[in-house]
Amino acid sequence: MSAGLDGVTVDIMTRNRWTPSTTRVLDDVTLPLPAGTVTALVGESGCGKSMVASVLTGLLPPGSAPSGRLRVGDEAFTDGELVGADRRWRGLRGRRIGAVPQSASTSFTPVRSVGAQLDEVIGTLGGSRDAVELCRRVHLDPAALRLFPHELSGGMAQRAAIAAALAGDPDTIVADEPTSALDAELSADIWELLAEAASTGAAVLVITHDVETMRRGCDSVAVMRAGRIVDHRRLDEIAASDDAYVAGFFERVP
Ligand SMILES: Nc1ncnc2c1ncn2[C@@H]1O[C@H](COP(=O)(O)OP(=O)(O)OP(=O)(O)O)[C@@H](O)[C@H]1O
Ligand code: NI
Secondary structure (H helix, E strand, O other): OOEEEEEEEEEEEEEEOOEEEEEEEEEEEEEEEOOOOEEEEEEOOOOOHHHHHHHHHOOOOOOEEEEEEEEEOOEEEEHHHHHOOOOHHHHHEOOOEEEEOOOHHHOOOOOOOHHHHHHHHHHHHOOOOOHHHHHHHOOOOHHHHHOOHHHOOHHHHHHHHHHHHHOOOOOEEEEEOOOOOOOHHHHHHHHHHHHHHHHOOOEEEEEOOOOOOHHHOOOEEEEEEOOEEEEEEOHHHHHOOOOHHHHHOOOOOO
16 A cells, blocks of 8 residues: 655744744655555755654654645545544554654563564564564564563664564555664665565655665655755666765765
C-alpha cells in the first residue's frame, strides 16, 4: 500500500517570553511514497526531515497547526487530523506504520531481554510472526533474543529495532537516520534490509545523511531545504544536479 504527504504545511506556535510566535517548519510538502519502493530524504540539519516523520506517525509536537493531507493506504488525514489525536491513529501506529528510531537504544529498555521485549511488541500489535521469524527476517541470529540490549553490537541493536518496527507487519515504514551510528559495511546491510522490506510491498521512507551507502537500497531521493522539498528524483539523476545545494549532498558519491 502506498502512502504520501500532499501539500502539508506545519506551523508551530512557540512562546518567546510573552510574545507568541509561529514558525513554519514544513512548507507545502508533497512526498509520494509508492508501495514497494525506498525513498530517501536528505537535507541540512533543521530543515524539517524529522517533522516529515512526525507527520507520518501522527506525532507532531504540541502547538503544531498542520494543513494539507496525509494518505496511508486507503486512510486519509486532512488538516487538524494530522496532529494525531484522531482515534484512527491508534490503530495505525505499529500496525500500518512502523517507525525505526534514530538510536536503537531508544527502542529497548535496558532491564529486559530483547526477546521478551519483542514478544511484548508482537503481543500488543497482534503480529502474525513470532520473535524468531522476525529475527530471520532482519538477518539477526535468534540467539540474540536471550541477550539484554547492552549486550548487542550497534548493528545487532539496529536490526532488533527494525524487527520491532516490522512486528505489526506495517505497509509503511519510516526510519529516521537508522544508520547514523553504524560503519559503512553495517549501514549497507541496513539499507539492504530496508530494500527487502520494500520488496515485499511496503512503502519505505529513510531519513538519512548517509549518501555513500544509500545506493544499496534506495529508489529515489528527496532533498529538503528550509521546510520545502526542493528536488525529488532517482539517485543517479539527482546526484548530477546543477543546483549547488542539491549536488552538495552527493559530492562524495563515487
Ligand atoms: N517541538 C518543537 N517545537 C518547535 N519547533 C520545533 C520542534 N521540534 C523541531 N522544531 C523545529 O522544526 C524545524 C525542523 O526540525 P527537524 O527536527 O525536523 O529537522 P531535521 O531536518 O530532522 O534536522 P536533523 O538533521 O538535525 O535531525 C527546526 O527548525 C526545529 O527547530
Ligand atoms: Ni532529524
